[in-house]
Amino acid sequence: MRIVHIGLGNFFRAHQAWYTEHAPDADRWGIAAFGGRGGHLAATLSEQDCLYTLRIAGEPTRHEVISSISHAHTARAGDQWRMYLRSPQLAVVTLTVTEAASALTPGGQVDLNHEDLRNDIERLRAGSQPRTVPGRLADGLRARQAADGRPLAVVSCDNLAGNGARAKQVVTAVADAVDPALSRWIAANISWVSTVVDRITPATTADDIDAVTTESRRQDDVPVVTEAFTEWVLAGDFPAGRPEWDEVGAQFVEDTTPFENRKLWMLNGAHSLLAYAGGIRGHDTVAQAFDDPILQGWVDQWWDEVATHLALPPTEMTRYRAALRTRFSNQHIKHRLAQIAADGSQKLPPRIVPVARAERHAGRLPHGAARVPCRLVMPPARRRRAHARPRHRPTDPGKLRHHPGRRTNRPFATSTATWQRTPT
Numbered sequence: 507m508r509i510v511h512i513g514l515g516n517f518f519r520a521h522q523a524w525y526t527e528h529a530p531d532a533d534r535w536g537i538a539a540f541g542g543r544g545g546h547l548a549a550t551l552s553e554q555d556c557l558y559t560l561r562i563a564g565e566p567t568r569h570e571v572i573s574s575i576s577h578a579h580t581a582r583a584g585d586q587w588r589m590y591l592r593s594p595q596l597a598v599v600t601l602t603v604t605e606a607a608s609a610l611t612p613g614g615q616v617d618l619n620h621e622d623l624r625n626d627i628e629r630l631r632a633g634s635q636p637r638t639v640p641g642r643l644a645d646g647l648r649a650r651q652a653a654d655g656r657p658l659a660v661v662s663c664d665n666l667a668g669n670g671a672r673a674k675q676v677v678t679a680v681a682d683a684v685d686p687a688l689s690r691w692i693a694a695n696i697s698w699v700s701t702v703v704d705r706i707t708p709a710t711t712a713d714d715i716d717a718v719t720t721e722s723r724r725q726d727d728v729p730v731v732t733e734a735f736t737e738w739v740l741a742g743d744f745p746a747g748r749p750e751w752d753e754v755g756a757q758f759v760e761d762t763t764p765f766e767n768r769k770l771w772m773l774n775g776a777h778s779l780l781a782y783a784g785g786i787r788g789h790d791t792v793a794q795a796f797d798d799p800i801l802q803g804w805v806d807q808w809w810d811e812v813a814t815h816l817a818l819p820p821t822e823m824t825r826y827r828a829a830l831r832t833r834f835s836n837q838h839i840k841h842r843l844a845q846i847a848a849d850g851s852q853k854l855p856p857r858i859v860p861v862a863r864a865e866r867h868a869g870r871l872p873h874g875a876a877r878v879p880c881r882l883v884m885p886p887a888r889r890r891r892a893h894a895r896p897r898h899r900p901t902d903p904g905k906l907r908h909h910p911g912r913r914t915n916r917p918f919a920t921s922t923a924t925w926q927r928t929p930t
């Protein structure tokens with residue numbers, strides 16, 4: 507029983523890798539993680555035996571070393587990818603590849619005329635290495651089909667409504683264009699699990715790396731900063747099993763829709779509002795923007811609007827809003843507004859449009875929703891500043907120490923190193 511992941515990034519390392527780490531049967535599982543489209547993180551993580559620090563920032567701030575990833579690969583490691591997919595032990599494929607990588611139109615349709623997908627279909631027909639995530643999934647599933655592989659679950663963990671169904675739609679369409687027998691095999695053997703995922707996890711900054719080095723006395727070039735709160739709601743079958751994620755808080759439900767709407771509209775919708783309006787008002791992070799009384803008022807207005815379209819008991823709504831206030835005010839998390847604002851054309855439709863439509867349907871003007879894309883009127887010079895990414899300063903105090911003794915009973919694990927504190 508094994509797991510592979512596409513989209514080796516910060517969120518996967520704070521969320522799915524954390525749940526697997528803490529599952530009571532963790533030693534029976536190991537994750538082989540692949541980049542979504544790059545390779546830098548896989549290389550650095552491999553140099554650290556795939557161990558990394560999770561800095562859970564709050565009061566108090568805690569550090570954990572996560573060891574559930576056994577191997578890290580770049581997006582281009584097609585041979586390894588197909589090798590894992592052929593393995594009879596493989597049970598779960600997870601994805602965190604951003605909204606943009608789903609390769610769907612903003613209306614949620616598959617566009618096989620999209621240049622990237624069209625090229626990948628040609629590559630798959632010619633037996634060469636595809637580049638998009640749907641193409642790579644179709645390639646891996648074709649390898650599994652050829653190996654008489656067993657059923658498995660594909661678990662999408664992106665911030666999209668119906669993320670499992672969307673992944674199924676696009677991968678099946680690509681497979682069908684390559685070989686209809688492959689799409690029939692996929693229909694019979696692959697379970698597409700939809701999920702709602704939540705744990706605020708910003709991009710790591712040079713200051714974060716320095717803080718981890720100072721506080722944990724361990725040098726980690728690729729730590730992850732996250733919050734204490736975490737949520738994972740899943741719907742769908744796991745025909746070849748899964749880790750006991752439910753023992754560490756994951757909820758298994760029939761239908762994720764109510765959880766999806768609550769999270770995408772309340773949390774992500776408010777994040778987008780703060781990202782665009784906060785940029786105009788000169789703020790850099792969520793905590794700064796949420797401390798601005800005008801913006802807090804706008805978020806409240808948005809939440810009031812959302813509340814009329816969520817089938818949640820008032821007490822639950824009050825509890826969820828109070829929790830969001832605390833989470834958005836966490837000064838220990840530097841969640842940059844520019845990061846949230848990126849790819850707005852992909853993010854805004856699931857976060858805002860359903861509520862705006864419902865308000866119009868009710869005969870009202872969607873004032874709260876209308877605030878969210880306000881940055882469209884922002885002067886270009888400020889817009890450029892708001893998009894600026896932080897510079898990643900390398901640090902060099904000491905190196906990771908490799909020692910014999912790391913547990914090796916994890917699937918796919920070959921390393922025998924233990925990560926130890928750098929003596930001070």
Ligand SMILES: NC(=O)c1ccc[n+]([C@@H]2O[C@H](COP(=O)([O-])OP(=O)(O)OC[C@H]3O[C@@H](n4cnc5c(N)ncnc54)[C@H](O)[C@@H]3O)[C@@H](O)[C@H]2O)c1
Nearest residue numbers: 513514515516517542543544602603604607664665706707
């Ligand atoms: N960060 C969070 O707080 C958070 C919380 C919930 C859900 N998510 C979901 O997880 C996704 C990843 O977030 P993250 O914080 O790990 O980001 P990240 O930048 O750390 O990692 C993103 C991963 O996606 C890959 N990727 C990006 N664009 C791609 C594309 N067009 N095609 C293929 N791969 C691509 C990257 O190579 C990388 O492996 C988000 O887009 C979101 O849907 C994030």
Ligand SMILES: O=P(O)(O)OC[C@@H](O)[C@@H](O)[C@H](O)[C@H](O)CO
Nearest residue numbers: 665703704705706707774777846
């Ligand atoms: O990750 P993105 O880019 O889809 O969206 C930015 C944030 O809204 C998002 O990452 C939230 O922090 C996250 O969804 C909280 O669970």
